[in-house]
Amino acid sequence: METPLTAKIRPDGEMIDLAAYERAGGYQAARQAMQMAPADIVEVVKKSGLRGRGGAGFPTGQKWSFVPSGPDSARPKYLVANGDEMEPGTFKDRVLLEGDPHELVEGMIISARAIGAERGYVFLRGEYTDAGERIERALHEAKSEGYLGQNIFGSGADFDLRLHMSGGRYMCGEETGLLNALEGKRANPRAKPPFPQVSGLFGKPTIVQNIETLCNIPHIVEKGPEWFQKLSLTGDAGTKLYGASGKVKKPGCWELPMGTTMRELLEKHAGGMQDGVQFRGALPGGASTDFLTADHLDVPMDFTAVAKAGSRLGTGTMIVLDDKTCPVGMVWNLEHFFAQESCGWCTPCWSGLHWAEEILAAIEAGRGSTEHLARLDHICKMIAPGNTFCALAPGAAEPLQSALKYFPEDFERHIREKRCPWRDGR
């Protein structure tokens, strides 16, 4: 089984430096890409079938093809790596950022070449201090070798790449919120159109891409689109960084073929449930995805199959709910997060989420009524896709609506017994 994304990562947790990275074959793909026409790189990435790993799964090559090219197109163009990773339950980009920062830098050099970007930023969440130091070191090493800066690899092209540490807010991960944050503003989202590919950072064409997405690029360029497709067990190409947290025996993050089933992740890689607890369900790809249950354990974890099962692959890092943990309390925790991080731009999101948080707190405290359940339903509809400015609100609805669907008896028991059955019994 091939694990291109993580193969160079050192087992001792130290970062792999430039010399070791190059000894392992690093920066060969960048050299190769500098000899290719930008349009040909875009074509290779399109053919590979790579879809964005930040949660939405948009085809990467297609996104790049929206960037205006030609001598009269706007300049400079920007490439931004989205390393905000604030989605609760998600810890996969950290592995790449800390373990192999040069892979990201190389992926960005190639992507910049493809879209004609002269400037780039790595946007990193403020708490990732170790990752920040390692990225800085990698940037410094790459600059000293002439892989960044002017006339890189003798190609005549310039690429200036900088690290930006965020001030901390979930909305910074949303691509247009991120652009505002990079401009030194509040991370409110922007209206689309115009799309960032045409008018993004400082009004210039901009591509924002997830860390894992960018780390795939050198391998695709080096080994080709057919190789990339064959890595997967299903129709969605490549490998995927999967993860599991919660009461499993061996929580962790693993690079596996795309389409690995939830059962294999849970039983083989995460070592099964801890002694004394049983599996009840999981959010398959972070806080903003719908619960799946034991009936879905054989669903392949790819974009298509998880969507068909009624959820989203999201970030691919699942959060496991066990039978000794209160589902109402868990959803309350999640909605508290979303309410707190809502930027307040649209009323349905801001007030709907604070309302949901209050209702869940009341049910958990034994002050719930059946009317509350109808109201929660109503809130989910209020913040459904299309009713708000950005995807935070629909994402917030996902764990709530699916908990109401799969665990109704737990909500009802709280209301009937006027207490949380787990809290007192624990």
Add this chain to the structure above:
Amino acid sequence: MLTPEEQREIEEEAAHYPVRRAACIDALRVVQKHRGWVSDESVRDIAEFLHTSPEDIDSVATFYNLIFRKPVGRHVIMICDSVSCWVMGYDKMRDHLKSRLGVEMGQTTSDGRFTLLPVVCLGACDRAPTMIVDGQLHANLDPAKIDQILERYE
């Protein structure tokens, strides 16, 4: 007044944006790194340095979770209150910290040693429960481990 070192560091960041004001979050982070928090006076100084208004800087400063507009203790503890840590026993860790330090969330100990704050998912959910102290991650927490960690900070 911004110190010459702060000015130099902010200037370095500003040079990499086409618009000077864009360095505002970097500037807030620089000041906080040196002073622990961002006072009204610092907000005015940053505004002047970046050619914008104090209101503008303040509206940005208050938006971001990691910028402190109030004084904090010598060490800042931020405990993750998000979902995986919650499943793995956040409540117990929070209560232990509160009783050990004798403070509520958001407060500073009377000797000025620690400030206790919540933070969202630290991206280390496979090692839950987690917290950071002065930016450094501590994972797989239990009450005894928390006690040992606290001793390291004077």
